[in-house]
Amino acid sequence: xxxxxxxxxxxxxxxxxxxxxxxxxxxxxxxxxxxxxxxxxxxxxxxxxxxxxxxxxxxxxxxxxxxxxxxxxxxxxxxxxxxxxxxxxxxxxxxxxxxxxxxxxxxxxxxxxxxxxxxxxxxxxxxx
Amino acid sequence: xxxxxxxxxxxxxxxxxxxxxxxxxxxxxxxxxxxxxxxxxxxxxxxxxxxxxxxxxxxxxxxxxxxxxxxxxxxxxxxxxxxxxxxxxxxxxxxxxxxxxxxxxxxxxxxxxxxxxxxxxxxxxxxxxxxxxxxxxxxxxxxxxxxxxxxxxxxxxxxxxxxxxxxxxxxxxxxxxxxxxxxxxxxxxxxxxxxxxxxxxxxxxxxxxxxxxxxxxxxxxxxxxxxxxxxxxxxxxxxxxxxxxxxxxxxxxxxxxxxxxxxxxxxxxxxxxxxxxxxxxxxxxxxxxxxxxxxxxxxxxxxxxxxxxxxxxxxxxxxxxxxxxxxxxxxxxxxxxxxxxxxxxxxxxxxxxxxxxxxxxxxxxxxxxxxxxxxxxxxxxxxxxxxxxxxxxxxxxxxxxxxxxxxxxxxxxxxxxxxxxxxxxxxxxxxxxxxxxxxxxxxxxxxxxxxxxxxxxxxxxxxxxxxxxxxxxxxxxxxxxxxxxxxxxxxxxxxxxxxxxxxxxxxxx
Numbered sequence: 278x279x280x281x282x283x284x285x286x287x288x289x290x291x292x293x294x295x296x297x298x299x300x301x302x303x304x305x306x307x308x309x310x311x312x313x314x315x316x317x318x319x320x321x322x323x324x325x326x327x328x329x330x331x332x333x334x335x336x337x338x339x340x341x342x343x344x345x346x347x348x349x350x351x352x353x354x355x356x357x358x359x360x361x362x363x364x365x366x367x368x369x370x371x372x373x374x375x376x377x378x379x380x381x382x383x384x385x386x387x388x389x390x391x392x393x394x395x396x397x398x399x400x401x402x403x404x405x
Numbered sequence: 406x407x408x409x410x411x412x413x414x415x416x417x418x419x420x421x422x423x424x425x426x427x428x429x430x431x432x433x434x435x436x437x438x439x440x441x442x443x444x445x446x447x448x449x450x451x452x453x454x455x456x457x458x459x460x461x462x463x464x465x466x467x468x469x470x471x472x473x474x475x476x477x478x479x480x481x482x483x484x485x486x487x488x489x490x491x492x493x494x495x496x497x498x499x500x501x502x503x504x505x506x507x508x509x510x511x512x513x514x515x516x517x518x519x520x521x522x523x524x525x526x527x528x529x530x531x532x533x534x535x536x537x538x539x540x541x542x543x544x545x546x547x548x549x550x551x552x553x554x555x556x557x558x559x560x561x562x563x564x565x566x567x568x569x570x571x572x573x574x575x576x577x578x579x580x581x582x583x584x585x586x587x588x589x590x591x592x593x594x595x596x597x598x599x600x601x602x603x604x605x606x607x608x609x610x611x612x613x614x615x616x617x618x619x620x621x622x623x624x625x626x627x628x629x630x631x632x633x634x635x636x637x638x639x640x641x642x643x644x645x646x647x648x649x650x651x652x653x654x655x656x657x658x659x660x661x662x663x664x665x666x667x668x669x670x671x672x673x674x675x676x677x678x679x680x681x682x683x684x685x686x687x688x689x690x691x692x693x694x695x696x697x698x699x700x701x702x703x704x705x706x707x708x709x710x711x712x713x714x715x716x717x718x719x720x721x722x723x724x725x726x727x728x729x730x731x732x733x734x735x736x737x738x739x740x741x742x743x744x745x746x747x748x749x750x751x752x753x754x755x756x757x758x759x760x761x762x763x764x765x766x767x768x769x770x771x772x773x774x775x776x777x778x779x780x781x782x783x784x785x786x787x788x789x790x791x792x793x794x795x796x797x798x799x800x801x802x803x804x805x806x807x808x809x810x811x812x813x814x815x816x817x818x819x820x821x822x823x824x825x826x827x828x829x830x831x832x833x834x835x836x837x838x839x840x841x842x843x844x845x846x847x848x849x850x851x852x853x854x855x856x857x858x859x860x861x862x863x864x865x866x867x868x869x870x871x872x873x874x875x876x877x878x879x880x881x882x883x884x885x886x887x888x889x890x891x892x893x894x895x896x897x898x899x900x901x902x903x904x905x906x907x908x909x910x911x912x913x914x
Contacts, residue, residue, distance in 0.1 A: 291883040292443045293450075293890065295516045296509060305506035312498045312907075316491060319912045325479070328914035339904045347509040348897045354447075357454045364458035368465035375469050376476060 294352035304346040311339050432885030442884035453891040457898050464902055467854050471909060474846055485847035486913035488553050490544070494911035497540050498903060504533030505900040508893040511872075515886035520879060523889070527873045530896065534866045541859055548848075555852045559845030625649035629656060629670040642676050649673040672741075722746045724753060724761030739764060851910055858906060861899045868892045 315335045319328060345351040350358055431442050439445035475482050511526035513519075548554060624642030627649060631638065640656075643649035650673050660668040722742060742764035749761050872892055875881065881889055 291516055292446045293516065296513050298510075298513075301506060301509055301513065304509075305502060308502040308505075309499055312495060312502065315908055315912060316495050319491075319914055322914070325483070325914050332908035332912055333905075336905050336908055340901050343505065343897050343901050343904070347505050347900075348894055353450075357450070360451075360454045360458050361461070364461040368461055368468070371462075371465050372469050372472055375473060379473055379476060 294349050296346065296349065300346050304342050308339055308342060311335050311342075432880075432882045434880060434885045445885075446887045446890075449887040449891055453894050457894060460898050460902075464854075464857070467850070467857065468905075471850050471854065474850060478843070478846070481844050481847050482913050485844050485851075486911065488548075488848075489851075489911050491911050493540050493544050494907050497537050498907045500533050500536050500540070501900045501903050504530045504537070505897050507533065508869075508896045512886065512890045512893045515876075515881045515889040516883055518883050520876065520881075523876050523881060524873065527869055527876055527889075531866060531869045531873065534862050534869065537862055538859065538866075541855070541862075553848060554845075555849040556845055559848050624676045625673045626676045627653040627656070627671055627673045629660070629668060631668060643673075646673060722749070722761050722764045724749060725759055854906055854910065858899065858902055861902075865892070865896050865899055868895065 315332055318331050318335065322328070323331065344361070350361070435442050435445050439448065507526045507529040511523055511530065514523035514526055553559060624644060625646050625648070626640050626642050628637050628639045630636075640649070640652060643652060653670060653673055657670045660670060722745075746761060746764050753760060869892060872889055875888065
């Protein structure tokens, strides 16, 4: 059985960190509160981009809380953080590079108001 | 992976023969190839973190699809999220967060050897997972019912649901009417126009009417008469015109072979089920006035880019019978029209009249129905509408509609060359229009993301039931609680993904 730990923490018990009830309840209620905040935040019009940014900001805070406390990463080995953050980094690169390139494959929409594209020949009135 | 601050176990090659044979103290679940409980726990934890990293990458593919599509088509997201109910999404977020709390608490209970609390927490987590899937079921069932599905199954305008956006009455807001209405004669009048020639304003006064959209299936039948005065027999319906014609040809050939009696086989005609009248009624506006000149219709009809086949187009020709213009057709194909045209031409020539005007595409009274993404409607379906027009306006002195000259003016304005819609028009339509094209893509992404997430929840239920069984058996002890911890970690990542899915799918501004 381990006699030493990475983090000398009061809550440490046995072979791994034990979360205190205070931390568990605190994290859970903060997450629920932030969920309500996210829903309410959409009612305020900050422009579509700002609203999205705000919603994502809150989501990141919530995710961080879950990872740090529910998933014990704060008290866990640093290597697990490295593993998880590399996955996040890889995913960001994936998203980032795809977005960077995405403009290249859109159909060019060239519109000359002086010579609009010729409309297809459609139905005509009888005898017309 | 060995951590320097885990002192237990020999530094290298710690699997000496002495270590085998369960010489450890503590739980009987410590496998003999581990040095001790700590070693087993750390190995398992490292494994689950690698799995979680993989999960992040796994879901990131769907997030990329989401981000890319949103980047290029923000209008679809702005429009489509109104189909989702924030209430259900928010409740599910709360349920998942609570279950995450109970899962984390279960780990604590296992660590502290609180067996009853552990069982309680596991049961609570399982119940929350079922609640989540139950709410998902309500949401999915609603969407199935409303045809708000992925790909070509996204078809909200024809659904029979009760939501204001989504009724069979084609009440996609702003598009209550798609029929051209003659207020003076209180009946629909419009034909089809090429879309470059129409005024795209659907909210124009006088053009609106309230329509109930119907679908009819189109089959083809032909009939024949056995004897000269015998009863007419109708063939069984055929799915396509080609199949009908083939059968009709066979019948004709069979009759030809037996020339003892005179028999007639009529050509294939459409059989509409249920039968409808309006669509086959010839548009009166296209009929010539008494002066013999064609009259332009008063109003154009709305013809969206992704219109289904609503205005039946056919081919017809005209000829003069004295001072009256007569009308032949409509024929479904140009060939049919030309055949009859030739016959008529011969007749007229023999009678010494003027030759008929050649076959042109003709128009039948059509109701233009605005559908959602509709490229995949089966070809044997035809859409019709029963329309109630606005009440005719009270007759006023100098009614512009009574004046033929004025009428032509109105028509001209309506048929003015197509103007490119402004940004404002786009906004207006976004607010009140039909679903933007390819709205189904949102739901494809929605179902892929929430579906994959739901599968994870389902898998979590199995894992937690397994944990519950083991907890009841008393397998978990302070030195053996790895499975609880690892399953809880998995459950937290499922919660984590939902934390992002909820605002991204439900809370689009």
